[in-house]
Amino acid sequence: MWHADPSRIDLSLDSRAVTFENPTGERGAGGSSGLGRKGAPSRRLAPGEKVVLAELRGPGTLRHWWMTFPPAPPERMRALWIEVFYDGKPEPSISVPCLDFFGLPHGRPVPFSSALAAAQEGRGFNAYYPMPFRRSVRVELTNGSDRPTELFYQIDYTLESLVSAEAGYLHVAFRRENPTTLRRDFVIAEGLEGPGRFLGCVVGVRILDAGSWWGEGEVKIYRDGDGALPTICGTGLEDYVGSAWGLGAHASLWQGAPLEVRAPGVALPRYAAFYRWHVPDPVIFSRELRVTIQQIGFAFFRDNDDAAFERYQRTNPAAGHGWLMRPRPGALAMGIAERSDDYCAAAFVYCREPQAVPRLDLGAALANIAREPHEKPHPMEALFA
Numbered sequence: 119m120w121h122a123d124p125s126r127i128d129l130s131l132d133s134r135a136v137t138f139e140n141p142t143g144e145r146g147a148g149g150s151s152g153l154g155r156k157g158a159p160s161r162r163l164a165p166g167e168k169v170v171l172a173e174l175r176g177p178g179t180l181r182h183w184w185m186t187f188p189p190a191p192p193e194r195m196r197a198l199w200i201e202v203f204y205d206g207k208p209e210p211s212i213s214v215p216c217l218d219f220f221g222l223p224h225g226r227p228v229p230f231s232s233a234l235a236a237a238q239e240g241r242g243f244n245a246y247y248p249m250p251f252r253r254s255v256r257v258e259l260t261n262g263s264d265r266p267t268e269l270f271y272q273i274d275y276t277l278e279s280l281v282s283a284e285a286g287y288l289h290v291a292f293r294r295e296n297p298t299t300l301r302r303d304f305v306i307a308e309g310l311e312g313p314g315r316f317l318g319c320v321v322g323v324r325i326l327d328a329g330s331w332w333g334e335g336e337v338k339i340y341r342d343g344d345g346a347l348p349t350i351c352g353t354g355l356e357d358y359v360g361s362a363w364g365l366g367a368h369a370s371l372w373q374g375a376p377l378e379v380r381a382p383g384v385a386l387p388r389y390a391a392f393y394r395w396h397v398p399d400p401v402i403f404s405r406e407l408r409v410t411i412q413q414i415g416f417a418f419f420r421d422n423d424d425a426a427f428e429r430y431q432r433t434n435p436a437a438g439h440g441w442l443m444r445p446r447p448g449a450l451a452m453g454i455a456e457r458s459d460d461y462c463a464a465a466f467v468y469c470r471e472p473q474a475v476p477r478l479d480l481g482a483a484l485a486n487i488a489r490e491p492h493e494k495p496h497p498m499e500a501l502f503a
Contacts, residue, residue, distance in 0.1 A: 132277040136172045143174060143275070160270040163261040171200075172257040172273050177281040180249035180257075182274040185216065186242055187267050189496035192225030192487045197263035199478050204287050205253040209474035212290040215483055216259070218464040219290060220245055222377060223322025223391045224487050230369040230376030234318075234395050237376075247317070247466065250285040262480045268502065286315060286468030291475035294462035294482050297326055301435070301456050303338065303410035307465035310473055312342070316401035316409060317466040322377075322391040324460035324486065327415060329434065332386070333365055334454045335412030341403045348408075350401070355411065359392045372397060381492045388490055407467065413459060414438075418452040427451055460486065 134143040138158045139151050151157035163169060172180075187198060195217055202212035217225060220243040221235035229240040236244045249255070261267055289310055298304050306319050316339065325332050333355035338348040352358045356365040360373040367378040372395045379389035401407075414437045419427040427450055431441075434455040441453040462483070489495070 130279050133274075134178075134277060135272055135274045136174070137272045138270075141170075141172075143172070160268050162266055162268050163259075164266050165261060165264050168258055168260040169269070170256065171259055171271055172255065172275075174251070174255050174275065174277075176205075176251045176253050176255065176277070177279070178251055178255070178275055178277040179281070180251070180255065180273055180275045181246070183220075183245040183271070184242065184273075185220070185269070185271040187216075187269050188502035189227075189241070189498045190263075190265070190267070190502070191489055191495070191499075193484045194225070194263040194265055194267070195227065196225030196484055196487060197261065197480065198267065198269075199260055199262055199480065199483075201258045201260075201478075202249075202288075202290075203256040203258075204251050204472035205255075207472050207474070210477065211287060211472050211475055213475055213478045214290045214292040214464050215478065216243070218292060218320055218322075218462075221320050221393045223320060223462055223464075224324070224377065224379075224389050225484075226377055226379065226389065228367075228377050230374060232369055232374060232393060232395065233371040233397065235320075235393070247288055249288045250281045251287065252281050262484075286313075286470050287472045288317070289467045289469055289473060289475055290464055291467075292462070292464050292478055292483065293476075294460075294479075296324070296460040296462075296482065296485060297458045298413045298461050300413070300458050303335075303412050304461040304463070305408070305410050306337075306463040307407060307409040307467055310407060310467050310469050310475075311471070312403045312405045312407065312469065314403050314407060314467055314469040316396055316403070316407055317468055318393065318395040318397075319409070319466065320391070320393045320464045321411070322389065322462045324389055325386055326459045327434070327457040328386075329415040329417040329430070329455060329457055330385075331364060331416040332390075332457065332459060334416050334437075335414040337409065337411045339401060340406075340408040340410075341401075342405050344408075355392075358394060358411075360394075365390065365392070371395075379490060379493065381490065389487075409465065411461070413457050413461070414454050415457045416452070417455050419450045421448055421450050423450050430455070 339350035
């Protein structure tokens with residue numbers, strides 16, 4: 119793992135890699151295409167084409183993914199998606215858009231770096247989630263867009279004599295609710311059986327509500343029989359991400375919000391995203407897990423905004439202790455209120471046994487993410503159009 123003692127020399131590990139130059143990962147077969155002189159670093163995928171990136175016999179662990187594909191509009195970038203099947207299972211335990219797997223929702227790459235995922239210069243996508251497998255693993259990638267694309271990749275792994283009985287299989291499931299339902303918390307993760315561990319999540323928000331701030335909702339983690347109330351409940355979205363008093367673009371080892379799409383001169387972003395990795399602060403469950411986030415925001419109305427306040431109250435019920443009236447000179451009202459936005463999430467969960475996750479609904483993943491009028495195409499897009 120990433121934090122293991124790098125001075126340790128463990129001869130039980132057989133270090134391998136799969137690429138288009140060596141798709142089987144066989145020893146002494148790297149670079150065999152083109153007589154060892156870079157014959158097949160990439161492959162052009164036709165619209166709708168599926169390719170197997172790895173089909174390996176275990177025991178072993180996938181340890182590092184690197185991938186890149188040319189810049190393109192958001193709906194084409196997000197249409198590349200992966201599925202992972204463990205131990206010969208007919209249904210995938212991972213089914214998610216590629217960019218979301220690497221920490222970037224909405225089909226919009228931006229530079230960031232964290233302990234488990236990174237997008238170097240916004241175009242080199244890396245993941246360091248340890249992915250043990252006992253009998254076998256199969257990795258598939260599909261180009262779900264209507265245009266061909268060039269794909270480069272490398273998956274580094276080790277074969278081992280034994281995978282620990284305590285090790286879990288990584289599951290990644292994608293969900294989207296567009297828009298969310300008023301007063302009903304958006305589900306980040308649920309439906310997987312323990313023993314397990316919630317590694318974390320990558321969440322994207324398309325802001326639809328006109329309130330002053332969109333992120334007052336608390337993240338709630340229900341474990342092993344929790345009823346109406348969870349065992350773990352945060353204090354607000356930006357607090358869960360480790361920031362405070364709003365949420366701007368930033369990144370750190372375990373949490374961050376690298377993506378913010380905001381039109382010039384506009385107070386609210388149109389798109390925002392965050393990630394949170396529970397590594398130093400593990401979330402373990404024995405039987406069941408459910409992780410949700412509330413759709414609650416903050417709204418502020420100045421004097422003489424009576425009509426706007428009345429309209430907002432009709433569509434946005436007060437949350438918590440309700441509205442604070444005349445809180446200070448020049449202010450009519452302020453408070454937290456229920457709201458509805460467009461949420462998506464990729465949830466990362468380790469489980470002791472491989473299980474099926476919902477297959478990606480590509481149409482739902484691609485809806486309403488087209489480039490905004492103020493967003494400019496990447497300069498390299500013209501080279502690959």
